[in-house]
Amino acid sequence: MKSLIKMTLVSGAIVLALAGCDDKNSSNKITISTDAQKEAYALGSSFATYMKSNLEQNEIKPDQKxxxxxxxxxxxxxxxxSKDEVKTILDAFGKRIQEESKARFEKEKAENTTSGDKFRTEFAKQDGVKQTKSGLLYQIIQEGSDRHPTAQDTVIVHYTGTLIDGRKFDSSYDRSEPATFPLNGVIKGWTEGIQLIGVGGKIKLVVPPDLAYGDQSLPGQKDTAGIQPASTLVFEVELLGIDGDKNDKTQEIEPAQTQEQEQSAN
Structure with a gap:
């Protein structure tokens, strides 16, 4: 569950953060010239960015007027x-927001648990799908070489991560460059799954929540989906190389080629 906004910040910083919203109906824009003005503006901008994010995550939409x-x-x-009235109101407000956030968390968790269980059951029926003792489901698309990484290795990969409904939450292809990760520093499903293929191989991983982010929620970016609690995650990963391995050549893959491969794999 996301951390709730501290009510002391709501009573102070949030109004400072959003005060500038009143300017959207006005053509008057301030001119920033001195260092003191830049510092004050930067402070307001920082408050706005932080508080806007927290408000959106907690689905709080205060009346700006x-x-x-x-x-x-x-x-x-x-x-x-009065100060006492403000405290009383914000205490009640904080309690209500906490209750609403908890209810939303429990609803998302229950829905994602049910849909994730169903998805994994159906995926397990597909040709070539295997399951490890931990519950990780995988489908080897290409075996790769005999050179397999260990949990202590740092791997060079191209990958796409999606939710079970197909919405993308991360992709190295979209950034047009491979990613490099220490295998003992990523989610358990990756640590286990990437060791199942060799360099040059490709694998599809269906990762249950306990091998992914559990009950955590991760916000999405501008063009990507967020991850809700108890989410089952789907990854297609190409192992391009092992960092520091002089015998392997990292394979560069063009984004257009990988999109075609993803479509054929699906």
Missing amino acids: YLISGFNETFRDASQL
Whole structure:
């Protein structure tokens, strides 16, 4: 479950962070010239970025009109609420947000557990799919060479990670360059799964939550999906090389080629 916003920040920093939203209906823009102005603006920008992210993660949508008025009037020592009233209101607000967040977490976890179990059961029926003792499901698309990495190795890979509904949450192909990971520093499903193929090989991994991120939630980026609690994850990984291995040549793969390979694999 995501950490909740501290109510002390809600009562202070959040109004500072969003006060600038009131400017969107105005053509007046401030001019930044001095170092002091730049520092003040940067501080406001930092607050806004942090608090906007926390508000969105916790699905909080405050009325900006009253939010900004509360900031401005209090800053002028003209608040319509006493400090005790503010504390009482924010204590109740914090409790409500916590309860809503917990309920949302439990709902997501239950739904993802059910859908993940069903997906893994169906995937296990496909040709060539095997399951390890840990519960990791895998399908070797290409064996690769006899040179297999160990858990202590650092591997060079191209990969795509998706949710079970096909939405992508990460891809080295999209960044147009391979990724390098120490195998003992990634999720358990990767540590175990990548050792099953040799250099030049390709594997599809279906990773249950306990071998992935468990009950954690990870926010998505601009063009990628987020990961909810208890998510089963799907990876297609090509092992291009082992870092420091002088006998293997890392294979460079063009993004256009890998997209065709992904389609044929699916």
